Amino acid sequence: xxxxxxxxxxxxxxSRVTLTLGxxxxxxxxxxFGLGEIQIGDDGSRFFSNSVNAGSxxxxxxxxxxxxxxxxxxxxxxxxxxxxxxxTVLRSLPAILIGGAVAGFVxxxxxxxxxxxxxxxxxxxxxxxQSDYACTAVDNLVRPARAIGWMIAGGxxxxxxxxxxxxxxxxxNGVIGGAVGGLIGGLLFxxxxxxxxxxxxxxxxxxxxxxxxxxxxxxxxxxDTLRTDMWLTVTSGEMTGQQFIIYDETTIVGCARNVPITIxxxxxxxxxxxxxxxxxxxxxxxCLPTASPITVNGSTxxxxxxxxxxxxxxxxxxxxxGERTADSSxxxxxxxxxxxxxxxxxxxxxYSHTPESxxxxxxxxxxxxxxxxxxxxxxxxxxxxxxxxx
Amino acid sequence: MSATDVEQVQTGEQVxxxxxxxxxxxxxAYNGGIDAINNGLPDLHASIASDPLVNDKSRICxxxxxxxAEVLCPLAPASDIDALPGVMEKGATSFSAVFRLLKTQIAQxxxxxxxxxxxxxxxxxxxxxxxxxxxxxWQDSHRELTDKSLNPHAPNIIAFGxxxxxxxxxxxxxxxxxxxxEQDVNPGNALKEIMRALTNSILQSSSSSSPTLxxxxxxDGTISLPLDMMDxx
Numbered sequence: 131x132x133x134x135x136x137x138x139x140x141x142x143x144x145s146r147v148t149l150t151l152g153x154x155x156x157x158x159x160x161x162x163f164g165l166g167e168i169q170i171g172d173d174g175s176r177f178f179s180n181s182v183n184a185g186s187x188x189x190x191x192x193x194x195x196x197x198x199x200x201x202x203x204x205x206x207x208x209x210x211x212x213x214x215x216x217x218t219v220l221r222s223l224p225a226i227l228i229g230g231a232v233a234g235f236v237x238x239x240x241x242x243x244x245x246x247x248x249x250x251x252x253x254x255x256x257x258x259x260q261s262d263y264a265c266t267a268v269d270n271l272v273r274p275a276r277a278i279g280w281m282i283a284g285g286x287x288x289x290x291x292x293x294x295x296x297x298x299x300x301x302x303n304g305v306i307g308g309a310v311g312g313l314i315g316g317l318l319f320x321x322x323x324x325x326x327x328x329x330x331x332x333x334x335x336x337x338x339x340x341x342x343x344x345x346x347x348x349x350x351x352x353x354d355t356l357r358t359d360m361w362l363t364v365t366s367g368e369m370t371g372q373q374f375i376i377y378d379e380t381t382i383v384g385c386a387r388n389v390p391i392t393i394x395x396x397x398x399x400x401x402x403x404x405x406x407x408x409x410x411x412x413x414x415x416x417c418l419p420t421a422s423p424i425t426v427n428g429s430t431x432x433x434x435x436x437x438x439x440x441x442x443x444x445x446x447x448x449x450x451x452g453e454r455t456a457d458s459s460x461x462x463x464x465x466x467x468x469x470x471x472x473x474x475x476x477x478x479x480x481y482s483h484t485p486e487s488x489x490x491x492x493x494x495x496x497x498x499x500x501x502x503x504x505x506x507x508x509x510x511x512x513x514x515x516x517x518x519x520x
Numbered sequence: 521m522s523a524t525d526v527e528q529v530q531t532g533e534q535v536x537x538x539x540x541x542x543x544x545x546x547x548x549a550y551n552g553g554i555d556a557i558n559n560g561l562p563d564l565h566a567s568i569a570s571d572p573l574v575n576d577k578s579r580i581c582x583x584x585x586x587x588x589a590e591v592l593c594p595l596a597p598a599s600d601i602d603a604l605p606g607v608m609e610k611g612a613t614s615f616s617a618v619f620r621l622l623k624t625q626i627a628q629x630x631x632x633x634x635x636x637x638x639x640x641x642x643x644x645x646x647x648x649x650x651x652x653x654x655x656x657x658w659q660d661s662h663r664e665l666t667d668k669s670l671n672p673h674a675p676n677i678i679a680f681g682x683x684x685x686x687x688x689x690x691x692x693x694x695x696x697x698x699x700x701x702e703q704d705v706n707p708g709n710a711l712k713e714i715m716r717a718l719t720n721s722i723l724q725s726s727s728s729s730s731p732t733l734x735x736x737x738x739x740d741g742t743i744s745l746p747l748d749m750m751d752x753x
Contacts, residue, residue: 446550514604516561
């Protein structure tokens with residue numbers, strides 16, 4: 131496990147999700163650039179050179195293969211779960227390829243339709259007269275069309291990410307985040323070319339795709355974070371510090387590599403151990419057949435409800451339930467029934483400066499994730515006195 | 521060559537360094553492992569320090585590991601130790617970190633002992649863990665530590681696994697012996713027995729003028745694991 135230094139001890143590490151996906155997007159941009167160059171020949175598209183729409187479909191498909199695969203794989207990789215990474219990539223592959231092709235095809239049609247050749251010719255003439263070699267007038271005409279094309283591509287790539295995880299909410303988050311990231315990246319695409327100012331288009335494409343990948347990843351991560359209602363933080367065992375967002379109405383926790391929440395290095399966790407259901411703001415759990423009962427705040431149970439701050443022990447692994455509450459003044463404490471977890475009595479609010487342990491507060495305007503709670507005191511290594519010598 | 525072969529023919533008093541390596545991963549706090557080790561250390565110390573011959577012939581070093589590895593008590597005769605830092609609950613289980621530390625630490629310690637005129641027997645490492653390593657490439661650093669062609673100071677490792685430790689992993693870690701606690705035995709109790717066995721091993725190994733590493737019998741509640749055999753080819 132990594133260091134916990136950047137974690138709020140009870141809250142949700144929002145920046146890690148955004149950063150992880152942002153970095154994955156950069157890697158994906160690099161991959162996408164490499165794959166996309168397969169289609170870019172010396173005289174236009176290598177494949178479907180007679181059809182610009184089909185050629186763009188192939189190009190977008192290849193680019194999104196890189197970006198989408200990296201985004202999809204990032205969760206499994208960050209959890210050191212290579213099997214999960216591989217499975218989610220394989221599952222989302224058809225959606226990425228088809229989505230990319232559709233995005234490229236549609237984007238090219240829109241791009242062509244939105245551009246007025248007379249206006250472009252006039253802009254080029256203007257640029258020549260003004261010795262504007264970057265020709266910002268043409269960029270301004272092209273930019274909206276390109277941005278819409280990348281918006282569609284980003285949205286479909288984000289959709290593929292959600293399909294990879296078989297999660298409806300992640301599909302929604304992916305579409306929103308990917309579309310916004312693609313839109314911003316598309317708007318900046320031509321500016322990158324002007325800034326790079328290279329004789330070759332390759333460096334510009336590389337930087338632009340890195341930017342688009344990073345924006346898509348970071349914005350999908352941001353939307354994931356903003357729409358997170360509940361999460362689990364591992365507080366014991368080998369995965370201490372790992373956080374899992376509960377995205378969907380039903381989430382399976384177990385040691386299987388293909389479930390949404392995979393607990394590793396715990397022999398007492400069954401492949402499919404519990405099912406967590408979240409309907410109408412009420413969260414319940416159910417132990418699955420063949421799985422041993424779990425404990426919630428020290429009480430053994432096979433089913434029941436979960437709320438913020440509850441300490442759940444699945445197998446030998448302890449998880450703390452985190453929940454974003456609409457009412458930051460809520461102070462419902464877990465039913466601490468024996469285990470030494472009496473410090474976990476508050477509901478962390480992701481968007482409040484109010485310390486978690488405090489009670490009523492109505493002035494907690496949404497600003498940023500709570501970081502105001504002082505970090506837990508570092509544990510002190512014990513000193514062991516040796517027995518006196520005879 | 522015996523398990524405790526002298527690394528180099530030298531004159532001077534013979535000593536056998538022992539490295540006690542303890543897992544400090546978070547799970548050790550929940551299964552009673554931390555307490556068992558901390559409670560066992562004063563007994564281990566008292567047993568060694570109270571026997572002048574054992575005290576002269578052995579040197580003790582305590583190392584802990586989790587996300588990283590740390591020397592809690594540098595190599596010293598037991599009688600020189602009045603107090604030592606205990607193990608404490610930390611994070612993950614990085615085997616690589618401790619194998620890398622052992623390699624450099626053992627080389628330094630041997631150089632220092634030799635500079636003081638001692639003949640140094642091949643060090644013994646008692647390796648205690650309760651879980652699976654969280655790093656995937658630990659075998660490389662293990663090989664760099666234990667392969668005598670790569671590390672002339674390669675120690676003999678006796679590995680003990682409790683609780684979530686995997687038999688195959690512990691077997692790979694141990695170079696001359698490996699023990700795994702039985703699943704129905706409380707990990708804390710198993711570690712108490714392991715600390716006892718470890719103490720007896722040090723006492724028996726160091727109770728003659730020419731120390732010879734005595735591999736302990738399987739502590740109560742543990743089974744002895746067969747070590748990997750090298751192919752003949």
